[in-house]
Amino acid sequence: MKDLSHKKILIVGAAGGIGSAIARRLANAGTFLILADHDTKRLKTIANELSRSKGRFMTNIIDLQNPKEIERLAESLKKNGPKIDWLIHVAGAIGKAESIAQQSPTSITTMWAVNFVSAIYLTKYMSALLRKNGGIVNISSTAGIWPNSRFAIYSASKAALNNFSQATAKDFASTGRSCICICPGPTNTAMRERIAHDAKKHQNPDVVAREIEKIVNGSSTLRNGDVVVIRDNKKKLVSRL
Numbered sequence: 142m143k144d145l146s147h148k149k150i151l152i153v154g155a156a157g158g159i160g161s162a163i164a165r166r167l168a169n170a171g172t173f174l175i176l177a178d179h180d181t182k183r184l185k186t187i188a189n190e191l192s193r194s195k196g197r198f199m200t201n202i203i204d205l206q207n208p209k210e211i212e213r214l215a216e217s218l219k220k221n222g223p224k225i226d227w228l229i230h231v232a233g234a235i236g237k238a239e240s241i242a243q244q245s246p247t248s249i250t251t252m253w254a255v256n257f258v259s260a261i262y263l264t265k266y267m268s269a270l271l272r273k274n275g276g277i278v279n280i281s282s283t284a285g286i287w288p289n290s291r292f293a294i295y296s297a298s299k300a301a302l303n304n305f306s307q308a309t310a311k312d313f314a315s316t317g318r319s320c321i322c323i324c325p326g327p328t329n330t331a332m333r334e335r336i337a338h339d340a341k342k343h344q345n346p347d348v349v350a351r352e353i354e355k356i357v358n359g360s361s362t363l364r365n366g367d368v369v370v371i372r373d374n375k376k377k378l379v380s381r382l
């Protein structure tokens with residue numbers, strides 16, 4: 142196993158199913174983690190688990206719907222220690238399975254803000270903190286490629302994230318940093334269980350975490366600008382710049 146103890150990784154959405162799987166895997170690999178989420182209780186639970194297994198981390202409570210909180214996190218990271226290797230943006234909001242007519246304005250705003258607009262502000266405020274040979278991994282969704290009925294806003298926000306990730310990759314090209322977009326298919330987490338009650342049939346979140354570990358340790362086949370699907374435990378490249 143490669144020594145990753147010098148790597149510093151920011152995971153945004155670290156208290157969720159896929160986020161916590163990534164945190165466990167990267168903590169086991171020895172990286173230093175900055176774990177951010179708005180769910181204080183679940184962030185504490187994952188923090189306690191990592192403490193017991195001697196993981197190295199700090200936690201931050203952040204509401205990604207508020208760009209000022211993203212800016213504040215970037216400022217505090219800048220003061221506390223310089224560079225970050227990878228920012229993994231895994232937070233997401235899906236709302237209910239509803240037609241646009243049924244959807245509440247709050248739910249529409251939340252999905253757009255968490256799934257897409259927060260990626261803009263994270264990129265804006267965090268890019269200067271990212272080391273060369275590191276970068277950003279945005280966790281999108283297969284819904285951003287093949288939209289789902291009754292999930293129009295969720296699908297559109299993820300399609301926007303895919304496009305934004307590739308535009309960012311073009312901006313990063315001359316800097317040595319990368320921006321990679323991973324689109325999971327249905328995955329066994331609380332988010333899937335909330336919308337379809339069939340989570341257990343689907344891939345384990347660790348399948349996404351494994352790919353993130355490869356990106357961090359340099360053994361992934363993915364490169365700057367790639368959009369890749371991870372579905373039914375299989376990885377398939379869908380777009381390469």
Ligand SMILES: NC(=O)c1ccc[n+]([C@@H]2O[C@H](COP(=O)([O-])OP(=O)(O)OC[C@H]3O[C@@H](n4cnc5c(N)ncnc54)[C@H](OP(=O)(O)O)[C@@H]3O)[C@@H](O)[C@H]2O)c1
Nearest residue numbers: 154156157158159179180205232233282327328330332333
């Ligand atoms: N599970 C799937 O089937 C699936 C499939 C395709 C793509 N994805 C994507 O994969 C990513 C992770 O999903 P998951 O299944 O692990 O979902 P999850 O368990 O709900 O995790 C998402 C995390 O993001 C947090 N979050 C939501 N709004 C936030 C905000 N305003 N500020 C800070 N944190 C916020 C959530 O907290 P709360 O739970 O308290 O809101 C949760 O801890 C998401 O981007 C999702 O769209 C998931």
